[in-house]
Amino acid sequence: MARLPNYVQIKEVAPRDGLQNEKKFISTADKVAWINMLSETGVSEIEYSSFVNPKWIPALKDARDVGKQIKRNPNVLYSALVPNMKGLEFALEAGIDSANVFMSASESHNKKNINKSIDDTYPVLDEVIQEAKQAGKRVTGYVSTVFDCPYEGKIEPEDVIRVCERLFKSGVDDISLGDTIGSAVPTQVEQLLTPLLTRYPSEKLILHFHDTRGMAIANIMTAMHYGINRFDSSVGGLGGCPYAPGAAGNVATNDVLYLLNGLGIETGINEKRIQEASLFIQKKLGKLLPSRSLAYFANAQ
Ligand code: HMG
Numbered sequence: 001m002a003r004l005p006n007y008v009q010i011k012e013v014a015p016r017d018g019l020q021n022e023k024k025f026i027s028t029a030d031k032v033a034w035i036n037m038l039s040e041t042g043v044s045e046i047e048y049s050s051f052v053n054p055k056w057i058p059a060l061k062d063a064r065d066v067g068k069q070i071k072r073n074p075n076v077l078y079s080a081l082v083p084n085m086k087g088l089e090f091a092l093e094a095g096i097d098s099a100n101v102f103m104s105a106s107e108s109h110n111k112k113n114i115n116k117s118i119d120d121t122y123p124v125l126d127e128v129i130q131e132a133k134q135a136g137k138r139v140t141g142y143v144s145t146v147f148d149c150p151y152e153g154k155i156e157p158e159d160v161i162r163v164c165e166r167l168f169k170s171g172v173d174d175i176s177l178g179d180t181i182g183s184a185v186p187t188q189v190e191q192l193l194t195p196l197l198t199r200y201p202s203e204k205l206i207l208h209f210h211d212t213r214g215m216a217i218a219n220i221m222t223a224m225h226y227g228i229n230r231f232d233s234s235v236g237g238l239g240g241c242p243y244a245p246g247a248a249g250n251v252a253t254n255d256v257l258y259l260l261n262g263l264g265i266e267t268g269i270n271e272k273r274i275q276e277a278s279l280f281i282q283k284k285l286g287k288l289l290p291s292r293s294l295a296y297f298a299n300a301q
């Protein structure tokens with residue numbers, strides 16, 4: 001076990017993962033105002049939207065307008081989800097610093113989510129990765145269902161390693177490992193990180209936990225002990241994948257910050273501004289968000 005890191009880098013994914021599953025459409029103006037608020041929290045990366053087929057994800061059909069209208073903070077890296085060349089074309093037009101490509105370690109989830117087999121996905125992503133790199137962009141690869149799949153059950157570390165190996169070979173800069181349905185417990189994190197960290201340096205790996213069963217903070221703690229210091233999280237705990245039934249939101253940025261601040265680990269993020277940005281979107285959505293430290297903050301107001 002490694003010592004806990006001094007610094008943790010958080011990618012704020014609420015404008016993408018957080019909103020993609022919401023029934024209520026948040027107007028472009030509200031999305032832009034909210035992302036501008038998030039840009040002033042000190043967070044180093046914001047995944048601002050998704051350039052997927054709007055018929056599949058109607059909540060983010062205004063990705064191009066959002067990208068064009070947000071006020072860019074030079075200290076923030078703005079990324080978006082990109083599934084194919086059409087998505088990349090729109091994303092480059094709207095403005096991205098990083099193209100975030102995605103696929104699954106599970107064949108069934110890959111098919112449900114992006115309508116292709118794993119093998120048929122590689123050539124599509126190869127082209128996106130190559131073109132995005134040529135345009136001078138960073139590329140992150142998401143690998144979903146790295147622990148369990150909603151259709152197939154347990155996923156073996158070898159299946160995850162095979163996809164990671166192929167994506168790194170194709171040129172991604174780093175990989176975000178998704179606990180898509182929020183089912184993992186710390187021993188699963190250990191069983192996956194042990195072989196992965198013999199192959200890749202810890203800074204190439206990001207962990208992306210959904211918090212369906214309340215295990216995300218325990219899993220983050222475990223991953224930090226293995227030397228991981230990059231995590232995805234979402235303000236208020238918004239989030240979910242429409243093609244992963246039963247999956248709840250991402251781990252809440254608010255709760256991760258409470259943990260990290262308590263442990264004395266630097267993030268560069270202003271916790272109060274995160275709470276305020278959470279209250280903003282909570283009001284717009286008209287429902288309480290799951291973060292416990294947000295609830296505590298709101299009650300104390
Ligand atoms: P497809 O239907 O197989 O694509 O979708 P196609 O190439 O056959 O094209 C069909 C139609 O889609 C055509 O339009 C294309 O123009 C259009 P038509 O001629 O029928 O009018 N199309 C597009 N339109 C706009 N933007 C595009 C685009 N591409 C095609 N980029 C595709 C394939 C991947 C696009 C589709 O399956 C899709 O959009 N899937 C997205 C699913 C999704 O967004 N899931 C949630 C995100 S992943 C996630 O949440 C997990 C993560 O958080 C990590 C974790 O938690 O594990 C990242």
Ligand code: MG
Nearest residue numbers: 017178180241
């Ligand atoms: Mg996710």
